[in-house]
Amino acid sequence: MLLRDIKNIFHKELNTLYPKEEVSSFFYLLIEHFLGLERFVLALQPDFVLSKKEEQPLFQALSELRLLRPVQYIMGKTHFMDLELTVNPNVLIPRPETEELVRWILNDCHADRRESITILDIGTGSGCIALTLAKNCPDAQVYALDVSEQALEVAQGNAEQNEVEITFLNADIRNLDTLDISFDIVVSNPPYVRETEKKEMRANVTDYEPKEALFVPDNDPLLFYSAIIQFSKNNLKKRGSLYLEVNQYLAQETRQLLEDQNFTDIELRKDLFGNDRMLKGRWKNMRSET
Numbered sequence: 001m002l003l004r005d006i007k008n009i010f011h012k013e014l015n016t017l018y019p020k021e022e023v024s025s026f027f028y029l030l031i032e033h034f035l036g037l038e039r040f041v042l043a044l045q046p047d048f049v050l051s052k053k054e055e056q057p058l059f060q061a062l063s064e065l066r067l068l069r070p071v072q073y074i075m076g077k078t079h080f081m082d083l084e085l086t087v088n089p090n091v092l093i094p095r096p097e098t099e100e101l102v103r104w105i106l107n108d109c110h111a112d113r114r115e116s117i118t119i120l121d122i123g124t125g126s127g128c129i130a131l132t133l134a135k136n137c138p139d140a141q142v143y144a145l146d147v148s149e150q151a152l153e154v155a156q157g158n159a160e161q162n163e164v165e166i167t168f169l170n171a172d173i174r175n176l177d178t179l180d181i182s183f184d185i186v187v188s189n190p191p192y193v194r195e196t197e198k199k200e201m202r203a204n205v206t207d208y209e210p211k212e213a214l215f216v217p218d219n220d221p222l223l224f225y226s227a228i229i230q231f232s233k234n235n236l237k238k239r240g241s242l243y244l245e246v247n248q249y250l251a252q253e254t255r256q257l258l259e260d261q262n263f264t265d266i267e268l269r270k271d272l273f274g275n276d277r278m279l280k281g282r283w284k285n286m287r288s289e290t
């Protein structure tokens, strides 16, 4: 079949489910992933023909996209900053907002000329935050923690694939007051979507991505932030920094938690969509000043 005819079938079948540009983007991602074809192949060779064997994975992907399965899970991979990461339904698909959080940390580290530092990523999922920090701060000692063993398996595989060294810890941050290590930086993108906000989300997120990575109860939406802040007070070095991705609707309340716990230099930043999304605070660590 002609490649352009397959593209037309993608649009015919999917344009009622997704924006047209997104359908084109799926098509180009899939031909690159399954067939190694560049996106401009159709412009250069409008009559490009695929064999039956070559068509098969594209039609299989089309039927999965019809069921709203995320294209990243169909391909089993995604990109986060300059890294290629394996993903499966045990891990959240990394978001562009999280890349902004990582860029903030990297800018601060490079501005402070801090290299041999110790970093902990809480709720590492695919490992996207920990891996990018380890890759870009080669002298840093990076730790990554998650309650999900399946997520840690994915993150461990990603660390090997990207040739970075990370120490992985399987623990529940709600029951972990302290570790035997002091950190210069603690970072987390914890679950923060309230059950009531589910209806604002697309079915390809709510039906496929891990619920324990996304949702928090309506009656205690900041439970992870309280636990992370408590842990950080016990484990950050003096003037160490805590970076958090936050729920845009609860950003002020999350900021207040940091203030109440005597963090200083608190800064709230917006993401590329203009929503309050990232918080940073420094730990004064009064105990070590006395």
Ligand SMILES: C[S@@+](CC[C@H](N)C(=O)[O-])C[C@H]1O[C@@H](n2cnc3c(N)ncnc32)[C@H](O)[C@@H]1O
Residues within 6 Å of the ligand: 091, 092, 093, 094, 095, 098, 122, 123, 124, 125, 126, 127, 128, 129, 145, 146, 147, 148, 151, 171, 172, 173, 174, 189, 190, 191, 192, 212, 213, 214
């Ligand atoms: C929003 S996802 C973030 C994943 C990844 N860091 C990212 O930014 O794409 C939250 C992560 O927290 C983990 N998590 C959920 N509950 C946890 C707990 N009690 N202790 C530690 N990690 C937890 C989930 O398994 C999930 O990987």
